Amino acid sequence: MGRRVLITGLDTFWGGRMAQALESDPEVEMILGMGTREPSVALERTEFVRADQTYSILSRIVRATQVDTIVHTFLVVDSSRTSGRALHEINVIGTMNLLAAAGQTGSPVRQVVVKSSTLVYGSASTDPVWFREEMSRTSPARTRVERSLLEVEGLVRDFAEDNPATVVTVLRFANVLGTDIVTPISSNLSRSLCPSVAGYDPLLQFVEEDDVVRCLEHVTRHRVPGLYNVAGAGKLPWSEVSEMCGTRLLPLPPVATLSVAAPLVRLGLIDFPPELGDILRYGRGVDTSRLTKTGFTCRYTSAGTVENFIRALRLRRSVGKPPASYTYEQDIEQFFRHSSAIVHISGDA
Amino acid sequence: MTSMATGKETAQREQRASLVPLPRPADETIDGDRLSDVDEWGRSEHIRNLARRLYGPLYKHWFRVEWEGLEKIPKTGGALLVANHAGAIPSDAPVIMHGIEEELGRPVYGLADYFFREAPWVGTMWARAGGVPAHPDNARRILRDQGQLVLVFPEGTKGPSKTYTDRYRLRRFGRGGFIEIAMRAGVPVIPIAVVGAEESMPILFRVPRLAKLIGVPYFPVTANMMLFGPLGLGLYFPAKFKLRVLDPVTFNVPPAQERYSKSRVMEEAETIRMHLQETLYEMLRERRSVWFG
Numbered sequence A: 001m002g003r004r005v006l007i008t009g010l011d012t013f014w015g016g017r018m019a020q021a022l023e024s025d026p027e028v029e030m031i032l033g034m035g036t037r038e039p040s041v042a043l044e045r046t047e048f049v050r051a052d053q054t055y056s057i058l059s060r061i062v063r064a065t066q067v068d069t070i071v072h073t074f075l076v077v078d079s080s081r082t083s084g085r086a087l088h089e090i091n092v093i094g095t096m097n098l099l100a101a102a103g104q105t106g107s108p109v110r111q112v113v114v115k116s117s118t119l120v121y122g123s124a125s126t127d128p129v130w131f132r133e134e135m136s137r138t139s140p141a142r143t144r145v146e147r148s149l150l151e152v153e154g155l156v157r158d159f160a161e162d163n164p165a166t167v168v169t170v171l172r173f174a175n176v177l178g179t180d181i182v183t184p185i186s187s188n189l190s191r192s193l194c195p196s197v198a199g200y201d202p203l204l205q206f207v208e209e210d211d212v213v214r215c216l217e218h219v220t221r222h223r224v225p226g227l228y229n230v231a232g233a234g235k236l237p238w239s240e241v242s243e244m245c246g247t248r249l250l251p252l253p254p255v256a257t258l259s260v261a262a263p264l265v266r267l268g269l270i271d272f273p274p275e276l277g278d279i280l281r282y283g284r285g286v287d288t289s290r291l292t293k294t295g296f297t298c299r300y301t302s303a304g305t306v307e308n309f310i311r312a313l314r315l316r317r318s319v320g321k322p323p324a325s326y327t328y329e330q331d332i333e334q335f336f337r338h339s340s341a342i343v344h345i346s347g348d349a
Numbered sequence B: 001m002t003s004m005a006t007g008k009e010t011a012q013r014e015q016r017a018s019l020v021p022l023p024r025p026a027d028e029t030i031d032g033d034r035l036s037d038v039d040e041w042g043r044s045e046h047i048r049n050l051a052r053r054l055y056g057p058l059y060k061h062w063f064r065v066e067w068e069g070l071e072k073i074p075k076t077g078g079a080l081l082v083a084n085h086a087g088a089i090p091s092d093a094p095v096i097m098h099g100i101e102e103e104l105g106r107p108v109y110g111l112a113d114y115f116f117r118e119a120p121w122v123g124t125m126w127a128r129a130g131g132v133p134a135h136p137d138n139a140r141r142i143l144r145d146q147g148q149l150v151l152v153f154p155e156g157t158k159g160p161s162k163t164y165t166d167r168y169r170l171r172r173f174g175r176g177g178f179i180e181i182a183m184r185a186g187v188p189v190i191p192i193a194v195v196g197a198e199e200s201m202p203i204l205f206r207v208p209r210l211a212k213l214i215g216v217p218y219f220p221v222t223a224n225m226m227l228f229g230p231l232g233l234g235l236y237f238p239a240k241f242k243l244r245v246l247d248p249v250t251f252n253v254p255p256a257q258e259r260y261s262k263s264r265v266m267e268e269a270e271t272i273r274m275h276l277q278e279t280l281y282e283m284l285r286e287r288r289s290v291w292f293g
Helices: A013-023 A058-065 A084-102 A145-161 A184-190 A209-221 A238-244 A257-266 A274-282 A289-291 A302-319 A332-338 B002-019 B047-062 B091-102 B122-128 B136-145 B177-185 B206-215 B223-233 B262-286
Strands: A004-006 A028-035 A047-050 A068-074 A110-117 A169-174 A176-177 A193-198 A205-208 A228-229 A248-252 B066-068 B080-085 B107-111 B129-132 B150-154 B189-195 B203-206 B221-222 B242-245
Touching: A004 A013, A004 A058, A004 A193, A013 A028, A028 A058, A028 B107, A058 A084, A058 A289, A058 B221, A068 A209, A084 A110, A084 A145, A084 A332, A084 B091, A110 A145, A110 A209, A145 A169, A145 A332, A145 B262, A169 A209, A176 A209, A184 A193, A184 A302, A193 A238, A193 A257, A193 A274, A205 A302, A209 A228, A228 A289, A228 B047, A238 A248, A238 B047, A257 A274, B047 B091, B080 B091, B080 B136, B080 B177, B091 B107, B091 B150, B091 B189, B091 B242, B107 B136, B122 B129, B129 B136, B136 B150, B136 B177, B177 B262, B189 B262, B242 B262
Parallel strands: A004 A028, A004 A068, A028 A047, A068 A110, A110 A169, A169 A228, A176 A205, A193 A248, B066 B242, B080 B150, B080 B189, B107 B129, B107 B150
Antiparallel strands: B189 B242, B203 B221
């Protein structure tokens, strides 16, 4: 029997991309995607089920569909587009329900993959230049998104301890840039003025969006257990990134940075979530040698990621945004009645 | 005619190729064109080069630096250079880094307190000039994985913050962290005795309250300030610099260990400290003049 995979956040960027990637894998028998909204990408064989953002329905779905793998892509790492309350609900409560479903007695789940972020390391003057997975952050987590991600990873650690038979994979991705994804950093780099903190020129590391999907696929396909940093090779200073992207730096004062940024954010001139204030001061680097040992390396280096991003941006500036060519129509009831994804355990089918 | 036509054809083909990129092989790494030469530690050879050009005259004509035993520093491979630290705004670090980079043609990374990283502008310039925060993991990577030269002052800020009355008296060598760094990296420790830095910017007294207020480790009032006013912050006295490289110290311990015997570490640190202290006294015995050596 092939793999039966459940993907969370099918309606979000990563869920959609991951489902598309798994569809071409013949070893994956069934793909089921959960989302709060309809998926926005064309999918051939992925089943969609609508759920609330905390996934309270999940244990029923896991039992009914007998999924053996859960890919948890639905973790918010960009606090500028989500309220604090929603962020907590999605990240912490969502993961809690997901792990509860995966850990229920007689659970068919054999692997859980969690897409976390290098935000868990924070960014401070006392940091090492390269973080390894076993190192912990050197400064207390002050931003909401960092606190929620730390809580999520704590839940996952507990789950892994309680369920030694289940393969648990946690991937910490560096800042993502790519052809399609929109993040605070990418939108800043797309404008003619891009924020910096005066007097600081931090070294940053990037990972390309295709490498993110490739890495999720890699650990899922090979059932790689453990905790891994994922980032492109090398680092480059923020001033150089902005120069490559042809944007001018707008230096914010090193003191009261966030208060000065707030009105500019409100006016829509810049994006400046609190996490960005830290990373634009001290930067961040993660060591990816542990991931390399599992047989995976990112195709794009950090510099290659930035260059690929700016090439895509130039194209988009010339030809405009491609129109949305796809809308999804189906609802949850039909799914339960007609989908071949449902496994009738009692044998009455 | 024919050659022109083929030339045109090739050009067209090239153009076509650049318009429609062919799918690249899956294992090929895609790198971008860097615009600067800033490395992973934040050091830029370009900026170092500029700094060396500016610092050259000061090194040659102001401090008239003289080295002894420079050949003891290896031309390849990692080594941890340790030296005594002095002067309100220490003049020894740039002298050592400049000297070795000029004479041996290999970069020197300077480990220092996180404090430098926090200071805007200063921190950025410091990093571009080869400064690295003194995190044990950073040191291990530069020394062991990359085989570079690393300079560290085991006295920390206690060295440069001491007043002129304590000149050439080595402070405590921290907790011997530099020995552990060298042991873990499996590299030798090379002590360097520096004479001259003490007199280039002597501290008369310190103002701890002011230091606390502006958030710096110490606030010195120097003889230079007394003579030149605010200019004294950057103007060194032309003390004659003499540097003596001591024999490399190696430890017969397996590298990459999590911890080493604390007593062994402290013992090695103290031996190096004593040796450095005695060398300093010896050099001072030989010195006839502060200004002419």
